[in-house]
Amino acid sequence: MAQYEADVVVVGAGSAGCVLAARLSENADLRVLLLEAGETDRNVWIHVPGGISRTVGNPRLDWCMKTEPVTGLNGRCMPYPRGKLLGGSGSLNGMQYIRGNPRDYDRWRDLGNVGWGWSDVVPYFRRSEANVRGADELHGDSGPLAVSDMERGELADALLHAAAQAGYPLIADFNGPSQEGASYYQMMIRRGRRACGAGAYLRPAMRRANLQVLTSAQATRVLFEGRRATGVQFRRGAEILTANARREVVIAGGAFHSPHLLQLSGIGPAPLLDRHGISVVTDLTGVGANLQDHVQVRVLCRCTQPVTINDVLNSPLRLAGEVARYLLFRTGILAYGPFRTGLFACSSASPGWPDLQVQFGPVGFSAVTEPPLKYSSFTMSVCLLRPSSRGRVEIGSPDPFALPKIQPDFLSTEDDRRLMIEAFKLGRRLLAQPALAAYVAEEVLPGPGCMSDAQILEHVRETGSTVHHPVGTCRMGADELSVVDARLRVRGIGGLRVVDGAIMPELVSGNVNAPIVMIAEKASDLMREDLRA
Template sequence: MDGSTALREAELEFDYVVVGAGSAGCVLANRLSSDGRHKVLLLEAGPKDTNIWIHVPLGYGKLFKEKTVNWMYQTEPEPGLDGRSVFQPRGKVLGGSSSINGLLYVRGQHEDYDRWRQRGNVGWGHDDVLPYFKRAENQSRGADDFHGGDGPLPVSDWRHEDPLSEAFVKAAVEAGLPFNADFNGASQEGAGFFQTTTRRGRRASSAVSYLRPALGRSNLHVETDALAQRILFEGRRASGVTFSQRGRMRTARARKEILVSSGAYNSPQLLQLSGVGPGELLRQHGIDVVLDAPGVGSDLQDHLQVRIVMRCSQRITLNDIVNHPVRRVLAGARYAAFRKGPLTIAAGTAGVFFKTDPRLASPDIQIHFIPFSTDKMGEKLHTFSGFTASVCQLRPESRGSLRIRSADPAAPPEIRINYLASETDRRANIDGLRILRKILAAPALKPYVSDEAYPGSKVVSDDDILAYCRQTGSTIYHPTSTCRMGTDALAVVDQRLRVRGIDGLRVVDASIMPDLVSGNTNAPVIMIAEKASDMILQDAR
């Protein structure tokens, strides 16, 4: 099943080799091996998902800087953020980032996918992708026009009653926004509660929901601690993958296709290491150019988040529980016994989607509300009672790049995101923070608020708010678009996710998104892999 039952070299020939056992890779491994006709190898650079904190929803805070399961990348100094480098956690474990993420199930807007289709990506409009969202989903509320009830991926309501989160939703309604019981239904706009990829209070990563049920199949092999070094080519056909595993170099051959599902950073990195990418960059690092493809690693996008931290006048925040030894132990005991309580909190309990300008066709801002506060995610919670609401601009114009630094597959790539590079992006963040402040000042939150801790009452003018965005803005962990799908000269994959100019090679993950979706990226990546698995099996016939 994995590296411990290492396959003999002679057996390292498969129909499909999937590189990366993350959100997409686990879906592919399950779907491509399901009928027993195809032999599938799944390679994962990280370990098995045995770390206990992976399976506890609130455990994402513990995995933020846990290098055994996290690539722990950093951006280059960001000009738009006062030259700060921004930490970029990415999953390096079975389940990939779905094993360490904030668990929110958000698909984005119908318009996102219709925009993809309008750009020439036939088959990727909302009506085309909805069946795949439904096929993946095991919705705790049951199936309906927008939701599936019997898919592998559990989607459920949160399991912790929190007066602060409820007051926040009421405050947003008081500020003039509609209540929305389902951000993934007919429309995204409004205030409500997030659903999460959990089942009975435990994380349902793609490793748990897709890979685990398939592990008994004799035609599926999973190798962990297996870092892909490069893709091998016969002419312009991808024929195999070399990988290092516990000090040994090994090679796996693919009779049909190699499927790169290593995420928005590692997928373009692997293509570049293998000779598919900007020719000048590859030659600079002594790599033979198989295909001069300048789009590989271009067009990187990510969501920025800027947080407002409020001091709470009642001791009911997670800060108060974590910083109190008795309450902390009781919360742990409650989770152990009932899988309920504060340890089930995801990286957002309540949320709002709104427009900063009424002329916009759909919301351009997402608010994540959480009943705790900290200086930096993954670090100690504040000693005071606090809660946080962050602004995330949904469709940034700014684009960056991903470039290898050397021919060494273990060297982290050079990541440039160019946050706040466009006037639209700067304006949306300023206006978004102003609207969020109105919500936080609404009557429903009055009994809970003592004052605004950050940025504080002195930050009022547009210039001051923008300066605060530059000083404190950070990623909300949604990198995409580095191997983007399209029909123009810089597009890396076609509408069937085949690498243009190469045979036998596809990319299936967030890197193929033509642009960022308006929301969290895990659910869309699972949809992409569900749709890709159908296309791959159709093409095999």
């Protein structure tokens, strides 16, 4: 069996793995090996912000996962796009730079995670960021990850005016002193190209002699001597290989693959492992539990004027102009993601701490994974930011190449169902304001026949979908259900950590890529401290 050797072996080159490998390899005396199951990020559409429809669902770039039947969504099995390439899902996502709310992180700290309060994590957000607006007490301007402002647009502006007409403040920065209000999103884009962990962190670091990156290398299990991790077994092509870790193994596979690999390796709930004939190394009930994600529902409207992305895509002449504009100037509809403006709002249950998000896109589509519609239309998406529903991720067999079983259990609590109805009504209230009503020719989905709470809930059950922010399945904490401690070390095992969104004890109030980059930045400091000790 062929072997590789390094001081630190990192499994998974998603956002967290790219950041961690790049930061650790800054120490020339530390040899780092990064394993990625997918391929490189050389597909041109990965880097074009408007090219998401060409990458999501592409089996060469996307794991193309699906959930188990979700009771709260009328038994539907949902597609779950997850990046299978350098940069992971950060190479496929909508690029919005949202950190969440400061109270989210203080809540992490109050759950027993010393060092993870808002004041503790802000320096790592700042360190990672190259914000076009410059540096201040909240933002950085010299980090690897580009954060830029979006071009204004007629429909996007209309959402802001509608929010103001509905009584919401207009704010300059969702990551500023106050999150509540409406604004343009800042995006992880640099001069018209996607900015992500692979391009911003990993690519420059790959010139270092002490960093080795292997693509098409899928980890099959962690290797142990007693209760200490000593390496990783993986498949590359037709070969089964071993990577020996002199110091540590770090799992950075994300909310689905990290618990999956732990369970395959004998770390997880003993009854589950016994059922699949896997020898138990450590009985950790929390591995794969606590799955959290944002669930969304959309309102689709036919537009009164030809000002949507659909109009451009359906006109060969206008589309040719946009392609030329992008190639020449890196501007236009290809230079930004599907949603440019949004609103963070407080429900009746959460005054002062936004728990509802509205995303507004000048494009209409029948489903997130489907191409845009053939008529002038736009989309209002609403979601619940801090759901109380909890799901799980489990191995379905001992075969390491079988995908994990994913049960998000959306809308399994009465609170979530009630708040989703409230979120939907918020979206409709915005559409009824004069600034947006002028553009609404017809509500196509769900349509005017959907009025009562029961009808709205049924619309949510029939059409609701993930916002693609799964976290929490190897949660950080100090109780018996936690998987890692505040230094991200797996409980009961030496030389093994998890560093990715799986460690979040609770979902943040917003998009998760920026927080995952922060987690990896902080983890690199924790690891360097421990490796020096």
